[in-house]
Amino acid sequence: MKPALSLDQQVDLMTGRGLEVVDREMATRTLFNSSYYRLSGYARQFQVSPRSATGQTFEPGTTFETVVAAHDHDEQLSALLLDALCVIERSLRARFAYHLAHQHGNQAFYLDPASYLAVTPHLSSFLDKLEGELSRARRPTVARYAVADDYSAVPVWVALEVFSFGSMSKILEYLVDDRAARAVAASYSVPWGGFTSTVHSLAVLRNTCAHHGQLWHRRLDVQTPVQRKTRRHEPAFDSQGPYAAVIAIKRFLLAIDPADQRAARVRDFFESGSPFVSGFLSPAPR
Template sequence: MVGLSRIYGCMQPYTKPFLPVDDQLTQLQARGLVVTEPDRAKNYLRHIGYYRLSGYWYPLRQSEAVVDTSGNASTRVLDAFRPGSEFSHIIDLYVFDKKLRVMMVDVLERIEVSLRTNVTLQLGKIDPWAHRDPANFDTRFTTQQKERPPKTGLRPSQFDEFIRLTDEKTTRSKEDFVQHFGTKYSDPLPIWVAPEVWDFGNLSILINGMRYRDQRDLAAVYGVPRPEIFPSWVRTLAFIRNICAHHSRLWNRSLTAQPRPPKAGEVPLLDHLAGAAARHSIERFYSAVALARYFQLQINPTSAWGARFVELTQSFPTNPNLDLATAGFPNDWQNLPLWT
């Protein structure tokens, strides 16, 4: 436990006891949550889990303003629920979020496949193994970095880590094409084969490490005039894809991998993400779905995905304590040029 305390910076031991399902429900009711169908609620707690559902009831909890000893004001979220909060509200939001993940997986698959193909076209003209040659990448990507104190050595470069991770994926792969290649050729997988083994995260790392001119040409395929912002957009979408793959909460997610916003006029369809006023949208889920919509329009402008997404949001659970604005959706967003 001492080692974990050093890693996570714990200030106190964890003392919360294990609670059986019946006790979980009793605790929720004691905190003010209305449960009209106890047996059904217990079934959800048993098969979805208290902790997973807690992310969906978090916005239903009461809060209070506090001021610390230095005079800094903040908000403290309490255990008690807001009046009128029901267990059914939580499940409705959970089901909506599940549909949202399915919708995002659909569009992200199209984007990932397109990016794989265009990375192949960009690097393949250099060499079949251009992705394995550090000369083809930015020096910041290929240079070893000093380890953090107290260590004094060097860490592997991002390029070295990329090669290690993708080689491990190739070695573990059971795909027929990988097995066939390994029995016939002595060389590594060429660039037009290797990305089929990578995940979206591997792809985003490679794009981030590409030389400026290659990033510029790749970004131009998707109508992005400034390549400096392009890798961060891909990284944001890979982050969302990872959330979906792990069945985690999506709708009100705070983005760890935030995209660099475009400048006003740079990408007209995304002008509503430019400037300080859009900070909340950039930090929350909306910026990711806006980028996904933008990529989708470049890849297949006749797709009905955008209309289906707007239709899905119309089923957002009705509740006085919940709205799409908390996920960064601007006012009247569905009537913006991006979505019409």
């Protein structure tokens, strides 16, 4: 068991590994607000051999301020993407509900196993999850249609405002009748091929940003497909990193509102000339 260290001991641990700390008071304050464990995810990129028990010394000249700067750039991008993803999520919910309502009416077809493809992963558990999300919502809009634990009368336009982004993306991906999903893709002028995978990846990224997960020098668990012709207009990037999702985010934002400045702010971040940008374009976790 590792003992809990005081803030001063945490600073001593880092300086003992060769990290330069100019302002010790600032360092302890930062550790108190961000935690040693969180910052270590950024610090390891500056260590000689972080995977080795004996190689966690820092590269010469690395300062605490440099580690914090990497962390702050990550937070800045995460905030920009979360702001953008909230707009995209809201739009996806509205457009998907609109098309589903016009094609399926007001019954809870989304709780019927027959509505889903046979390849839907863990379908029974997923349907239980949907009912659980409806029961936990405690919204008057849900209660108006529910009878005890029976949610079969909750219209899809109500349910999609309650379900998590991840649940919505799974419904979009695995419904047998894909007419609504195709209509949503067309409404954004996005090719159908790869559309559901893109929405899934954006849902995962949204959760990562919302929970302050690290993006810098991290590969995403669910990648966003990018067409070859699209790459020609973008900087070189690793498809497993977050930039593939950034491309999709910019495209969705401009399709929703060409005057929206969020896409421009994301673009400006990557054109800032910051030395940390490469860690988002071509992550190389150490």
